[in-house]
Amino acid sequence: xxxxxxxxxxxxxxxxFMGGLxxxxxxxxxxxxxxxxxxxxxxxxxDAGTGDHH
Amino acid sequence: xxxxxxxxxxxxxxMVIDLDKCTGCxxxxxxxxxxxxxxxxxxxxxxxxSITWMLVYKLxxxxxxxxxxxxxxxRPCMQCEGDHGHSPCVSVCPAVATDYSHETGIVxxxxxxxxxxxxxxxxxxxxxxxxxxxxxxxxxxxxxxxSPNVSPRMRGIVEKCGFCFHRYQLAMDKAYYExxxxxxxxxxxxxxxQACPAGAIVFGDLNNPKHAVHKIALPDSKHGGRPxxxxxxxxxxxxxxxxxxxxxxxxxxxxxxxxxxxxDEK
Amino acid sequence: MDLDSALWPKGVQRCxxxxxxxxxxxxxxxLVWGVYAALLCWFKGLNQTNMNDxxxxxxxxxxxxxxxxxxxxxxxxxxxxxxxxxxELKHIINYAVLIGFICYSSAxxxxxxxxxxxxRGWFIFWHANVHSMLTEVAFCLSCYFVVLCIEYIPLxxxxxQLDKVPFFHHLxxxxxxxxxxxxxxxxxxSCFHQGSLGGxxxxxxxxxxxxREGVFIWPWTFFLFTWSAAACGPxxxxxxxxxTEAISKKQLVKPNVVDLLAKISGWMLFTYIIAKTVxxxxxxxxxxxxxxxxxxxxxxxxxxxxxxxLWLEIVICGYIPALLLITKKTRQTNSTLWIAIILASxxxxxxxxxxxxxxxxPPVMPFDTWALYIPSWQEVATTILPVAYGVMLIMISxxxxxxxxxxxxxxxxxN
Numbered sequence: 183x184x185x186x187x188x189x190x191x192x193x194x195x196x197x198x199f200m201g202g203l204x205x206x207x208x209x210x211x212x213x214x215x216x217x218x219x220x221x222x223x224x225x226x227x228x229d230a231g232t233g234d235h236h
Numbered sequence: 237x238x239x240x241x242x243x244x245x246x247x248x249x250x251m252v253i254d255l256d257k258c259t260g261c262x263x264x265x266x267x268x269x270x271x272x273x274x275x276x277x278x279x280x281x282x283x284x285x286s287i288t289w290m291l292v293y294k295l296x297x298x299x300x301x302x303x304x305x306x307x308x309x310x311r312p313c314m315q316c317e318g319d320h321g322h323s324p325c326v327s328v329c330p331a332v333a334t335d336y337s338h339e340t341g342i343v344x345x346x347x348x349x350x351x352x353x354x355x356x357x358x359x360x361x362x363x364x365x366x367x368x369x370x371x372x373x374x375x376x377x378x379x380x381x382x383s384p385n386v387s388p389r390m391r392g393i394v395e396k397c398g399f400c401f402h403r404y405q406l407a408m409d410k411a412y413y414e415x416x417x418x419x420x421x422x423x424x425x426x427x428x429x430q431a432c433p434a435g436a437i438v439f440g441d442l443n444n445p446k447h448a449v450h451k452i453a454l455p456d457s458k459h460g461g462r463p464x465x466x467x468x469x470x471x472x473x474x475x476x477x478x479x480x481x482x483x484x485x486x487x488x489x490x491x492x493x494x495x496x497x498x499x500d501e502k
Numbered sequence: 503m504d505l506d507s508a509l510w511p512k513g514v515q516r517c518x519x520x521x522x523x524x525x526x527x528x529x530x531x532x533l534v535w536g537v538y539a540a541l542l543c544w545f546k547g548l549n550q551t552n553m554n555d556x557x558x559x560x561x562x563x564x565x566x567x568x569x570x571x572x573x574x575x576x577x578x579x580x581x582x583x584x585x586x587x588x589x590e591l592k593h594i595i596n597y598a599v600l601i602g603f604i605c606y607s608s609a610x611x612x613x614x615x616x617x618x619x620x621x622r623g624w625f626i627f628w629h630a631n632v633h634s635m636l637t638e639v640a641f642c643l644s645c646y647f648v649v650l651c652i653e654y655i656p657l658x659x660x661x662x663q664l665d666k667v668p669f670f671h672h673l674x675x676x677x678x679x680x681x682x683x684x685x686x687x688x689x690x691x692s693c694f695h696q697g698s699l700g701g702x703x704x705x706x707x708x709x710x711x712x713x714r715e716g717v718f719i720w721p722w723t724f725f726l727f728t729w730s731a732a733a734c735g736p737x738x739x740x741x742x743x744x745x746t747e748a749i750s751k752k753q754l755v756k757p758n759v760v761d762l763l764a765k766i767s768g769w770m771l772f773t774y775i776i777a778k779t780v781x782x783x784x785x786x787x788x789x790x791x792x793x794x795x796x797x798x799x800x801x802x803x804x805x806x807x808x809x810x811x812l813w814l815e816i817v818i819c820g821y822i823p824a825l826l827l828i829t830k831k832t833r834q835t836n837s838t839l840w841i842a843i844i845l846a847s848x849x850x851x852x853x854x855x856x857x858x859x860x861x862x863x864p865p866v867m868p869f870d871t872w873a874l875y876i877p878s879w880q881e882v883a884t885t886i887l888p889v890a891y892g893v894m895l896i897m898i899s900x901x902x903x904x905x906x907x908x909x910x911x912x913x914x915x916x917n
Contacts (some may be wrong), residue, residue: 189630358861391618498796
C-alpha cells in the first residue's frame with residue numbers, strides 16, 4: 183500500500199493500481215474536508231440553519 | 237512479487253515420481269507429516285478436513301476383472317510455475333502470503349502473513365493447499381518430537397508442501413559455511429523422497445542436466461517444461477499450470493489419467 | 503401525538519411507537535441469533551462451518567457477492583441521477599443509497615467473519631498484492647463504503663432534530679452540494695469492485711468452470727458482473743421500495759420515477775443477458791473444450807448442479823424480466839413489474855452462486871471427486887444476520903429520516 187512496504191515495486195501494475203486508489207482517496211478526503219470546513223465557517227457566520235437541502 | 241533472479245544460476249527444483257514403482261504404502265505421507273510438523277486430530281474420518289501435504293491417490297482403469305488395473309499416485313504441491321511465475325495460487329493471494337521464487341522454483345507459503353481467505357485453495361486444481369480449521373494440537377509427549385526447523389501453523393491459515401524448504405536452507409547454510417554457493421544433488425532432498433522404500437520419488441534441479449530429475453523427465457524448456465520422455469507426464473498439463481512434479485508410467489491409461497480429454501479426443 | 507413523533511420527518515404519519523418497538527424486537531431476536539453464530543465463528547474458528555479443503559467458500563460468500571450486486575442500485579442510480587442528470591431519480595436516490603449502505607456494510611461484516619484470521623484482515627491493504635482480484639475488491643469495496651457513508655450521512659443529518667443544529671445543517675447542505683463528485687468517485691470505484699468480484703473466479707485458470715478469457719488482465723466476467731449489478735441493482739431498489747410501500751400501506755414514490763428506473767434497468771438487463779448468453783456459449787464451446795472438458799460434464803454429477811441452473815439464470819431470471827421491463831405495457835402493470843423485479847433480483851443472485859460456489863464443486867483432476875457442501879446452522883445464521891440488520895436499519899431510517907421526498911405530497915395528513 184505504501185512505497186516503504188517491501189512488496190512495493192515501482193512497476194506499472196503498482197503505479198496504475200495504487201495511483202487509482204490514492205486518486206480516489208484524495209478526492210474523497212478533499213471533498214469531505216471541504217464540506218466540514220465550509221460547514222464550520224457557515225456556522226460561525228451565524229446562518230439561520232434552517233431551510234431545505236434540495 | 238519481486239523476481240529474484242540469481243544471475244543465471246536459478247534452480248528449478250522438481251520431482252519425478254515413478255508410478256510403476258509406487259506401492260501406495262504411504263511412507264511419503266507419514267514422513268512428510270513428521271518432517272513438517274503437520275497437525276492431526278483425534279477424528280480424521282472426514283478426509284477433506286485432514287491436512288496431508290503429500291496425499292496418495294488410488295486410481296483404477298475403470299475396467300473389471302481380469303482387465304482391472306490400479307495405480308497409486310502421490311500428490312505433493314506441484315510448485316506450479318504457470319507462465320513466468322504466474323502460478324494459479326500466487327497471483328490470487330491478496331496479501332503476498334504465497335510467492336513464486338525464481339531462485340528455487342518453489343512456491344512459498346508465509347504462515348504469519350496468510351489471513352485465511354482461502355482464495356489460493358480455490359485456485360489450486362490439485363487441492364494441494366490445506367486450511368487449519370482447528371488449532372494445531374499434539375499429544376503432550378509428541379510435542380517433544382516436533383521438528384525445531386519448521387514452525388507449526390496456527391488456526392485459520394493455509395498451509396502446503398514447500399518441498400521441505402527448511403532442508404534447502406540448512407543445506408545452503410552448510411554450503412556457505414564451507415565456502416560454496418552450489419549444492420550437490422544429494423545435499424538437498426525432500427523427506428518424502430528419502431522415505432520412499434521403493435525409490436519411486438526422485439528429487440533435484442530440473443535446470444541441471446546432471447541431476448537425475450532432468451535426465452529422467454527431460455523437461456523441454458522451450459515448451460514450458462513439457463517432458464520429452466514419452467513415459468513422463470504432468471498433472472493437468474492442459475490448464476497451463478506448468479507444474480514441476482513429473483510422473484512416470486509405462487501404462488497408457490495411467491498417463492491418460494493425468495489430464496482431461498473430451499470423448500472425441502480419446 | 504406519539505412518544506417519538508418529534509423525531510419523525512415533517513408532515514408524515516408513522517405507526518405507533520409500541521408497534522414499532524414490537525417490530526424492532528422481533529428483528530432483534532434474529533439479529534442476536536446471527537451475532538451469536540458470528541461470535542462462535544470468531545472465537546472457535548471456521549470449524550464451526552461445514553466448509554472443507556475442497557469447498558473453501560461458504561454460503562455467506564455467495565451472500566456477500568449477492569448483496570454487493572443487489573446494492574449496485576446505489577452506484578448506478580447515483581450515476582444516473584448526478585452524472586447523466588436524470589433528475590426524477592432524486593426521489594428514489596435516498597433509498598437506493600440506504601439499501602446500498604446496508605448491502606455494503608453487510609458485505610464488509612461477512613468478509614470479517616469469513617477470513618480465518620480476522621485480526622490480520624488489514625494485511626490485505628498493508629501488504630497488498632496488486633495482481634489479485636481480491637485486493638482490488640477489498641480496496642474498492644472499502645473506499646466505496648466510505649462514499650456510501652458520505653451519501654448516507656446527509657440523510658441522517660436531515661432528521662428533524664439533528665437538522666436544528668446549525669453545524670449539522672450546513673454540513674448536510676454542503677455534502678449535498680458536491681454530491682456529484684462523490685457519486686462519480688463511487689461509480690468509478692463500483693465499476694472496479696463489481697468487476698473484480700467477477701474476476702475472482704474468472705482468473706482461476708486452474709478451475710475451468712469459473713475461468714473466462716478476456717481482454718488485457720480482465721476476464722469477461724469482470725465486465726459482466728459490473729453490467730449485471732448495474733442492471734439488477736436498481737431492480738432490487740425498486741423491489742425494496744415496493745415492499746416498503748406494501749408494508750407501510752402508502753405510496754412513497756411516484757410511478758413515473760419507478761417507471762424510468764425500471765426502463766433503464768430493463769435495457770441494461772436485456773443487453774447484459776445477451777452478452778451473458780454469448781459468454782456462456784463461448785465458454786461452453788471454446789474455452790472448456792480447449793481444457794479437455796465437455797461443458798455438460800460440469801452439470802452432470804447431481805441434480806443440484808444440473809443444467810436447470812443455466813435455464814433459471816439466463817432464461818427465467820434473465821430474458822423474461824428483461825422483456826417485461828423493456829415492454830412499456832408490462833413495465834407499467836403492477837403485477838408484471840413485481841414479477842420482473844423479483845426475477846431480476848433472483849437472477850443476479852443465481853449468477854453469483856454459479857460463479858463462486860458452484861466453481862468449487864466439479865473435480866478438475868480426472869480421478870478426483872465432486873465436492874458438495876451443506877452449510878451449518880452457524881453459516882445460515884451468519885448469512886441471515888445482514889438481512890435482519892438491513893430490515894432494522896430500514897425500519898429506523900424510514901421512521902426518522904425523510905427518505906422519500908414525495909411521501910408528504912403523496913400522503914397528505916388529513917385530521
